[in-house]
Amino acid sequence: MKPLFTAILLNWFFVSFAQLGGDILSPAPSAYDTISVSSADDEVYKVVEQMPVFPGGLAGLTQYFLDVPYPKSVLDEQIHATVYLEFVIDKSGNITQPRVARSSGNQILDDAALAYLRYMPKWQPGRQRGKAVLVQMVVPVRFNLN
Numbered sequence: 001m002k003p004l005f006t007a008i009l010l011n012w013f014f015v016s017f018a019q020l021g022g023d024i025l026s027p028a029p030s031a032y033d034t035i036s037v038s039s040a041d042d043e044v045y046k047v048v049e050q051m052p053v054f055p056g057g058l059a060g061l062t063q064y065f066l067d068v069p070y071p072k073s074v075l076d077e078q079i080h081a082t083v084y085l086e087f088v089i090d091k092s093g094n095i096t097q098p099r100v101a102r103s104s105g106n107q108i109l110d111d112a113a114l115a116y117l118r119y120m121p122k123w124q125p126g127r128q129r130g131k132a133v134l135v136q137m138v139v140p141v142r143f144n145l146n
Helices: 002-019 057-066 072-077 107-118
Strands: 034-036 081-089 095-102 126-128 131-143
Touching: 057 131, 072 107, 081 107, 095 107, 107 131
Parallel strands: none
Antiparallel strands: 081 095, 081 131, 126 131
């Protein structure tokens, strides 16, 4: 009785799965692998096997954002704030799709951080399965007068 029940249960599983259009032998897609898909060449990844590298590595990236000039128009306000910038590193290492992911609460600081980001040098592109791919990045930009 037990083998018959197991056979019926397995048959039901495979028939149900096939009706959903699934392929039992193909690997399941990873939920964190991509953020959007418009075509196979335009996938934007959040995590890849080899993440993009800024010239000079993490130390170079840190130094780059330490040099963001504080906007003179809000100098008197002495605002200490952080802007989170989101952008995509394309297959050639260029910055694309820059935007403010989380505002500092001050539009002038947000605009200054975004403008500085646009002058960033080329990165070494990220790679997935040996191919250069689009990779989304988020970096904090701190405005501090100390």
